[in-house]
Each structure stands twice: as C-alpha cells, then as structure tokens.
Amino acid sequence: MLSVLVPVYNGGHDLERCLAAIADGTRQPEELIVIDDASTDGSGALAKQLGARVVTLSGEPKGPANARNRGAMVASGDIIVFVDADVAAHSDTLARLEQRMLTDDSLAGVFGSYDDAPTAPNLVSQYKNLQHHWVHQHGRRHANTFWAGCGAIRRDAFLAVGGYNPAYGRPAIEDIELGLRLTEHGLRIELDRDIQCTHLKRWSLLTLLRADILGRAVPWCREIARRGHAPHDLNLNDTARWSGVLSWAMLLSLGASFWLTRLALVAFGCFTILVLLNRSFYRFLWQQGGWRLGLAGVVLHLCYYLYSSAVFACVAAPGLAWRRLRATKRAQPS
Incomplete structure (x- = not known):
C-alpha cells in the first residue's frame, strides 16, 4: 500500500x-x-x-x-x-x-x-x-x-x-x-x-545563494564536522573536492598577479584544469541550452565551488581537525 x-x-x-x-x-x-x-x-x-x-x-x-x-x-x-x-x-x-x-x-x-x-x-x-x-x-x-x-x-x-x-x-x-x-x-x-x-x-540568484549556502552548505558542513567524515559521493566526490581547491587557487593567484604578474599563468592553469575536470557537465549544459547556458553554467558553477569550499573550510574543517587531534592524543602512549 x-x-x-x-x-x-x-x-x-x-x-x-x-x-x-x-x-x-x-x-x-x-x-x-x-x-x-x-x-x-x-x-x-x-x-x-x-x-x-x-x-x-x-x-x-x-x-x-x-x-x-x-x-x-x-x-x-x-x-x-x-x-x-x-x-x-x-x-x-x-x-x-x-x-x-x-x-x-x-x-x-x-x-x-x-x-x-x-x-x-x-x-x-x-x-x-x-x-x-x-x-x-x-x-x-x-x-x-x-x-x-x-x-x-x-x-x-x-x-x-x-x-x-x-x-x-x-x-x-x-x-x-x-x-x-x-x-x-x-x-x-x-x-x-x-x-x-x-x-x-x-530560482533567482538570491534564492540560489540562500539555499546553497544557508540551506545546504552550512548545515551539511556542521553534520560532517559532528560525524567526523563525509560520504564520498554526489556533491562530495573527487571532482567536487579538487574543483573546490582549484577554484580558490585560481582566485588567489589572480589576485596576487597584480603584484607578481606571472601568477596570472597559474590562475589560467587552475581555471583550465577546473574546466577540464567538469567538462562533461559543461558540455551537457551547452547541449541543453546552447552557448548562453553553457557559459552561464561555468560562471555559476565556479561560484558554487568557491562558496561551498569556503563554508567547508570555515565550518567543517576546524571540527574535523579537532577530532583528529583528539584521536591522535588518545592513540599516544601515556
């Protein structure tokens, strides 16, 4: 029934x-x-x-x-x-x-x-x-x-x-x-x-950001910190994890390139690798909605990786580090 x-x-x-x-x-x-x-x-x-x-x-x-x-x-x-x-x-x-x-x-x-x-x-x-x-x-x-x-x-x-x-x-x-x-x-x-x-x-841009950050990223990262681990699937697979790292490496390198211009090449390299990692998804968006959706998807997806990984670093990472530190201390002979 x-x-x-x-x-x-x-x-x-x-x-x-x-x-x-x-x-x-x-x-x-x-x-x-x-x-x-x-x-x-x-x-x-x-x-x-x-x-x-x-x-x-x-x-x-x-x-x-x-x-x-x-x-x-x-x-x-x-x-x-x-x-x-x-x-x-x-x-x-x-x-x-x-x-x-x-x-x-x-x-x-x-x-x-x-x-x-x-x-x-x-x-x-x-x-x-x-x-x-x-x-x-x-x-x-x-x-x-x-x-x-x-x-x-x-x-x-x-x-x-x-x-x-x-x-x-x-x-x-x-x-x-x-x-x-x-x-x-x-x-x-x-x-x-x-x-x-x-x-x-x-979705509007505002409702998307509110749902992604306050409705998902923050409570999800709190749950990860509480449990001490994260499932290796869906939004937390290897592609997502590496994309989060690359997105911040790109942004920081781009900002620092105003003082050290060669870092612009590092930023471009990070962006290229990120696009290659997610190329199947971007191709899918292009096929579904043409070049406008394809390009908008790249920009929105990059922003998604930036704010999601930032929340992880601020909310989940400290809790995970503390749990591992406590586990290491317990494992040490007294």
Missing part, C-alpha cells in the same frame, strides 16, 4: 501541477496526503479540491521535516512516498518506486532524480535544476543518503530511526541526514536514476 506525502507551504500553481501529475500516473496511491504547513495562499483548500487528504498545521511554518513527520503519523501505507510540492512526477514514477521496493525486500528506501527538462526558463533555474539532475545521474547506486524530492521509504524503517529531524525548521539537509541515520542502522538505500520527475522550481 502506497501513501504519498506532499508537504507544502504556499505552493501555488506548482502544487496544482504536482497533484495533477500524481493523478495522471499509472499507479494511483491508496493515500494522497498533503501537509499544509501554515500556508497563507489557500494551498490546503486547493489540495482538498483536487482530492487530497489535507493535514493542516497551525501557527508558524515549522519546515518540511516536521510536516513530513506529521504526515507519516497519519499515513497507513507500508511504503511512504515523499514528493515535494514543486515536483511533477512522471506517469510511471510511483509504479517504478513501488516495483523497486517490492522486488527487493532488503531495501529500506529508494529515490530517483530530476529529469533534464526543468520548466523555469531563466538561466539560473536551468543551471541549478540541471545540476541537480546531473549529480543524481552520476551518483552511486548504493546511496548513503536519501532524497525527499521524490523517494520512498518503508514505514517501519522510517519510524525505527525516528523520522526526519524536526530541528531543521526550514528546507535544508533533513533528507540527507535521515539517509545517514538509516544507513548507520544497517539499512540499505538505493538511487535509481531511471525514476524521474520534473522540478518546477524557479
């Missing part, structure tokens, strides 16, 4: 498209529950009109982690499917999620990927949504984390680890952190690249 949970805060037209896509799917869920996180735009009433069961949360919005937990409390399905309110599932998405879970009893969860056809036309939205697609399409099949944009979890596994951490009071890394706890309990999560959905979100 499938229970689909859709948390929403002021979902607007995106929520309508989200629920319509679920209604058009080849596999209709036994339960479709929309958790209205104190919306002010009538999202709850819209969801009721479209046939969903609505759980209304009062007071101030408490974030999708809390909303999903509240939905799971009233859901009765043995498989819970999480779909974000700005996501349109493909017609076969729910069927594929269910089939994967039913054919492998050892799986606690499975999640898919955004497709390569985001709807928002502006360059920032095209870049960011296609970056999400690219990362999941090149991630490891056996995942250490979870993705709540479009993913399924067995209800008993979800409850066994306590659900999402409600301390995340805004959209952040609550799904990543849930996946880490699931795998720490010896449970398996799988990334199935063929299970896809369309991201409807429109």
Whole structure:
C-alpha cells in the first residue's frame, strides 16, 4: 500500500501541477496526503479540491521535516512516498518506486532524480535544476543518503530511526541526514536514476545563494564536522573536492598577479584544469541550452565551488581537525 506525502507551504500553481501529475500516473496511491504547513495562499483548500487528504498545521511554518513527520503519523501505507510540492512526477514514477521496493525486500528506501527538462526558463533555474539532475545521474547506486524530492521509504524503517529531524525548521539537509541515520542502522538505500520527475522550481540568484549556502552548505558542513567524515559521493566526490581547491587557487593567484604578474599563468592553469575536470557537465549544459547556458553554467558553477569550499573550510574543517587531534592524543602512549 502506497501513501504519498506532499508537504507544502504556499505552493501555488506548482502544487496544482504536482497533484495533477500524481493523478495522471499509472499507479494511483491508496493515500494522497498533503501537509499544509501554515500556508497563507489557500494551498490546503486547493489540495482538498483536487482530492487530497489535507493535514493542516497551525501557527508558524515549522519546515518540511516536521510536516513530513506529521504526515507519516497519519499515513497507513507500508511504503511512504515523499514528493515535494514543486515536483511533477512522471506517469510511471510511483509504479517504478513501488516495483523497486517490492522486488527487493532488503531495501529500506529508494529515490530517483530530476529529469533534464526543468520548466523555469531563466538561466539560473536551468543551471541549478540541471545540476541537480546531473549529480543524481552520476551518483552511486548504493546511496548513503536519501532524497525527499521524490523517494520512498518503508514505514517501519522510517519510524525505527525516528523520522526526519524536526530541528531543521526550514528546507535544508533533513533528507540527507535521515539517509545517514538509516544507513548507520544497517539499512540499505538505493538511487535509481531511471525514476524521474520534473522540478518546477524557479530560482533567482538570491534564492540560489540562500539555499546553497544557508540551506545546504552550512548545515551539511556542521553534520560532517559532528560525524567526523563525509560520504564520498554526489556533491562530495573527487571532482567536487579538487574543483573546490582549484577554484580558490585560481582566485588567489589572480589576485596576487597584480603584484607578481606571472601568477596570472597559474590562475589560467587552475581555471583550465577546473574546466577540464567538469567538462562533461559543461558540455551537457551547452547541449541543453546552447552557448548562453553553457557559459552561464561555468560562471555559476565556479561560484558554487568557491562558496561551498569556503563554508567547508570555515565550518567543517576546524571540527574535523579537532577530532583528529583528539584521536591522535588518545592513540599516544601515556
């Protein structure tokens, strides 16, 4: 039995498209529950009109982690499917999620990927949504984390680890952190690249920076520092790590070239290596949106590496260094 949970805060037209896509799917869920996180735009009433069961949360919005937990409390399905309110599932998405879970009893969860056809036309939205697609399409099949944009979890596994951490009071890394706890309990999560959905979100430069830095980089780096290690996958693979180093080497060399001009060659070399490391992604952007998206993607991706690695250096690195220092002292004979 499938229970689909859709948390929403002021979902607007995106929520309508989200629920319509679920209604058009080849596999209709036994339960479709929309958790209205104190919306002010009538999202709850819209969801009721479209046939969903609505759980209304009062007071101030408490974030999708809390909303999903509240939905799971009233859901009765043995498989819970999480779909974000700005996501349109493909017609076969729910069927594929269910089939994967039913054919492998050892799986606690499975999640898919955004497709390569985001709807928002502006360059920032095209870049960011296609970056999400690219990362999941090149991630490891056996995942250490979870993705709540479009993913399924067995209800008993979800409850066994306590659900999402409600301390995340805004959209952040609550799904990543849930996946880490699931795998720490010896449970398996799988990334199935063929299970896809369309991201409807429109990004501006400001919302992108706010989400990337405050919603992801800062809490993710805090979690890495707390745990003492980082998964070697998705946004933390070798290409990403080296690109972060190269981006800062390029910027610092370029700045120092005003005093020592030969360092401009070092900056150019770092930029060239960075582009070569990420050439497949940049080629993909060019193929999807032409030269304008290709060039914008290079600039935005370089900025992404700069601010992400800066947050890592300021937030995660000191904690990791302190943990290693303490471990070294413990290992020394007294």
